[in-house]
Amino acid sequence: MPELPEVHALVADLRSRLVGRQVARFQALSFAAVKTFDPPLGALDGGSVLDVRRHGKFLDFAVDDLHLVVHLARAGWIKWRNTAPAASAGRPGKGPLAARLVLDEGDGFDITEAGTKKSLAIYLVRDPSEVEGIARLGPDPLEGYSEEDFAALLARSGRAQIKGVLRNQSNIAGIGNAYSDEILHVARMSPFKPAAMTPEETHRLFEAMQTTLRDAVARSEGLAASELKREKKSGLRVHGRTGEACPVCGDTVRQVIFHDSTLQYCPTCQTGGKPLADRVLSRLLK
Missing domain, CATH: 3.20.190.10 (MutM-like, N-terminal)
Structure with a gap:
């Protein structure tokens, strides 16, 4: 997508x-x-x-x-x-x-x-x-969206899982399944982590969101439509790379499947080495 x-x-x-x-x-x-x-x-x-x-x-x-x-x-x-x-x-x-x-x-x-x-x-x-x-779109994350705005969103979201918060277009416009995986990998956070988090975690996640999206935009700059799919795939670290080695730590990238959607993550980087159970995803993408 x-x-x-x-x-x-x-x-x-x-x-x-x-x-x-x-x-x-x-x-x-x-x-x-x-x-x-x-x-x-x-x-x-x-x-x-x-x-x-x-x-x-x-x-x-x-x-x-x-x-x-x-x-x-x-x-x-x-x-x-x-x-x-x-x-x-x-x-x-x-x-x-x-x-x-x-x-x-x-x-x-x-x-x-x-x-x-x-x-x-x-x-x-x-x-x-x-x-x-x-x-019903939320704000664009690359156009005047501040860390204070992001912190307020996370506080309002409370115990909602952060993967779903990032994907919800009414919260933030433009982030889907792939880049939410990438952002969470850069931030070293579990996709099931509650949205309400410490100021240090909020800062880390906000910076991960900004750098991940801006780097992807920079890589795509000037490319024709026919080249964009290949560029996106080549730049992804964990999304769509189940079974491959994490580029940061070398652990095996794993996935969670929910109906017709999947998420990918690195256990060592994001979940303390523990694989995630599929059953908890039922509340994630409602």
């Missing part, structure tokens, strides 16, 4: 390609992905792209006085095309292609979603705050 660093880089790449260009047409191939009906998608045709922005993990394409908002969810992505597409985009609802934007010179991008579980979402609104997921 694209998280804050990847969406940040996507925005930079797409802004450089799109701003000032005219939309020839926007076509939805997966009707289930389209979550709004007024204004109609055809209202984008002929419009000028004014900006590309980010709200947490949401992409926001400002076209004249409208906003095309996209949430890529778990398996969605943006694929840039330098040439005009074939006349037929395929059968609606079949294959990975969910939507297609064509610019006035024939180039543009495809919105795709792999797999059978479809959760990608596309909205066309007059104001981004009309999208419920954006309206």
Whole structure:
């Protein structure tokens, strides 16, 4: 799933390609992905792209006085095309292609979603705050978010497990499963640790959040959309690396499985050498 660093880089790449260009047409191939009906998608045709922005993990394409908002969810992505597409985009609802934007010179991008579980979402609104997921977003951790703000959040969260607190988009916008694992590994904290913690622990976790996200953003800076997935995977220390050696201590990275979600951690670095039990995760991701 694209998280804050990847969406940040996507925005930079797409802004450089799109701003000032005219939309020839926007076509939805997966009707289930389209979550709004007024204004109609055809209202984008002929419009000028004014900006590309980010709200947490949401992409926001400002076209004249409208906003095309996209949430890529778990398996969605943006694929840039330098040439005009074939006349037929395929059968609606079949294959990975969910939507297609064509610019006035024939180039543009495809919105795709792999797999059978479809959760990608596309909205066309007059104001981004009309999208419920954006309206309930918490603050962006890289834009004026202070350690005092973070300490207040942890105090309010009390006994809630810190992994879930970091992932909750109403608390902090943009951190998902992968970077919450990475942040907690850098902070040397268990994902099951209660959110209310000492000032020293709060400082350590805040610094881990800032350095992990800013380093990931820096690594992604200037990369095209086609390169971002590979960059994300190469930069991860524990997430997605079950069975591999921890790059800090050499212990074996372990995982906890919960329904269709997993977390990875290093027992030596984060849990005093003790493996975590899966049963306690049932309260983590509610």
